[in-house]
Amino acid sequence: MKYLLLLLSLTSLAVSAADKPNIVFFLVDDQRYDFLGCTGHPMIQTPNIDKLADNGTLFENAFVTTATCWVSRASILTGMYMRKHRFTGGKIDPKRIDTSYPMGLKKAGYQTAYFGKTHFKVDKNQQKMMFDEFIQVGRRPFHKKMPDGSLKHETDIIADHAINFINKQSSEKPFFVSLNFNATHAEDGDKKNHFPYPESAAHLYTDMTMPLPKLHDRKIFESQPDFMQNSMHNDRYKWRWDTPEKYQHNMRNYLRMASGIDFALGRVVTALKEKNFYDNTVIVYTADNGYYAGDRGFAGKWTHYEQSLRVPLILFDGRHQKGQKLSQIALNIDLGATMLDYAGMPTPKEHNGSSLKPLIEGEKVEWRKEFLGEFYSRHKTIPNWEGIRHERYVYASYPEEGYEFLHDLQKDPDQLKNFAKNPEYKEILKKMRKRLRETADPLGNPFITKK
Template sequence: MGVEGRPNIIFFLSDDQRADFLGCAGHPILKTPTIDGLAERGVRFENAFVTTSICAASRASIFTGLYERTHKYTFGTPPMAGQFVQISYPVLLRRVGYRTGFVGKFGVAAVGGGEAMFDWFVPLNRNPYFKKQPDGTLRHLTDIVGDRAIEFLRACRPDQPFCLSVSFNAAHAEDSDKANHYPWPPAEDGLYEDVTIPPPRVSTDFWRQLPAFFHNSMHRDRWFWRWDTPEKYQRNVKAYYRMITGLDRVMGRVLKELDALGLADSTVIIFSGDNGYYKGSRGFAGKWSHFEESLRVPLVIYDPRMPGTLGGRVLEPMALNIDIPATIVELAGVPVPAEYQGCSLVPLLRGVMPPKWRNDFFCEHLFDHPSIPKWEGVRGRRYKYARYFEHLPEGEFLHDLKADPLELRNLARDPACGDLLQRMRRRCDQLRDRYGGPYTPENFPTVRRLRRAKPAPSRRP
């Protein structure tokens, strides 16, 4: 048990990793033994999602338990407001005596910066992944993140619980390097070289049946960076998989150190991803849009204090990225803020099904970028609705996930689904209005717009 019954917590977060890119999720090629071991002893959520599939907005949601519609932070917006920083999980844990640490990709501009949220704050970013060391050698960023995480653990006091957030840049592509798009750590050299990577989940010609606004989107632009030839696809997928195996290896290093320090039995481990990833599926690169490949993420939680009989479970209830802060806060014995829009997963970890668990959730993408269409929608247990509200009527989608799990058919124009479409529209409106209202440029300002709207300084006559 941790200090005064409060556990330590380590939260690992990967970048651009879809839910099925884990050995324990049944992936036939990818090796993730550390995460698989956590799932074997803990719990894996097979229906975990992000509410916004892009790193900036998703990470802000993970810190605050709020939808993008509420915290209003993504690329190009003003920093996340102080009122939201104050309810972030590290600030709440810091107030009750936890030592809070962060290392890796922060990905959020916030009032006060990371130093206002964490006692120990070490932001580390890619571009490049290989960093020159004092002795002149190069070291991969994933390994450096592990080094610094271990440094944090060794400095912890036995009389103070800690919460350490380890945020990998991997497996995000190095966008500035088209030749070596996924630079992996040297320890993974040669891995997967003798494997032939199967084609993507959904046909790479699928994009052709989508509305025209998708055809010139960033999905297609970056497809030609990464996946447009068989040779490029094989090379880049293998490199991408090495990056995931590399972060899994570094997680193992950190957990081995935790054990050596005698802290393993009192430390809860959480692993998740900041958004999904198409990896060429549908003829798309990136994430951003409403299909399952974009929204689904891995989520594994291991609490060593739980009875062994509760380990190894795969849970079906929907879990969201905005549930993670509520879970961390409850694990630490702190009241979950009323402002949080997510729910604690602690009852599910303990084998208790809450009586009113969600059957759907709101999802959205509000980044103001000409190549990434904005959208909002509802993902239910069976049906999914999405509308690209600046591209209507052609940008409206309705999918039956039971009959069509790959979302190959859009039922929004099917007369037989008219009543269902109306119900899903109303539900989307209801959730949209609950969390912040319709998107308008005035309601969701960007830095660029604010600068343009600023009055010019008066000139002296």
């Protein structure tokens, strides 16, 4: 009898392992929601990403909680708001890594790999515990010299590593691979060629005139308070977007960088199909933050407007292919919990995010109506802020400047008006201030002090 029970137990474990999907995670740098074909951009060519959206789930209201590369990537890894993980550069607190989603995937029996940009450091022993393969690939320069003397773009190098990893896997054990692109981040040190693109996209957009940003009217920039006008938003705008010639050149190359990522994604999908993994693989595509790209007279990200916080998010499940769009608020801190859920693992209690899987599968669950947005750095020309992004209202406090914003997305979806001093919004302002304190204070001490 005991041998029968043992056999049943082993069979159950084998079935459980077979049911776990492979997971492939694409994380892009500096790409906002509307810079894909499937999200409405009038020119960009992203056919492979669009196909994932057509057969998967496109989240129409996906956001990051802190709009800057290093913090957002730490938040994805830990499942936590910045206020909780406390990462401001250097090494992430090891106790936050203990409950990270890669640790959970390893416990679930996954072979794991990480290729590309980090923008953070982790304890070396923890890194080995999280990943079977770990290869960091940075920019500066984007094009790397190969052993044969040729140059290859970091986007293609990262895809090569991922494909090599996939080709070594078998159907007996699930795998996870994370592709962390430096593109479409600018090469800040090169003022003439900000957006070096891979050869795969060199032929695109050559004879096209790039459309101006929707919010390009200079009056929009001039309506901003002085601390916004004199910030890095304006410095980098002058690097990239402030003349028609610069704008056309740089936007054309920015789109080429994005299309190069689409081409790399297509190569990875082909590898999955060739190994017969595609129909048992979950693919996640998102970005670490949005990007102003000239809107409002701004460059960069960092601050509280939609162009900075809102990102693309697509989740494709090869086992249940269906095209759908969801309007619920999804966050970067949900991604770890979501991938763990697909692996059959619970969300660690330390995480601030929640699994998106129930929403994708049509379950009726209570869901957030708002989230905490925050930014803190020691950079003198980037303003620090904290606020609440509600389904209708956006409240942002810049305590060091003694300044508040209140936007009504229903009446003013482009956030061109600040209702903070409008008497009609007095009670809404009080409520949003209260919600900020109720949401932020339990997570940890504030980074920002009042003026």
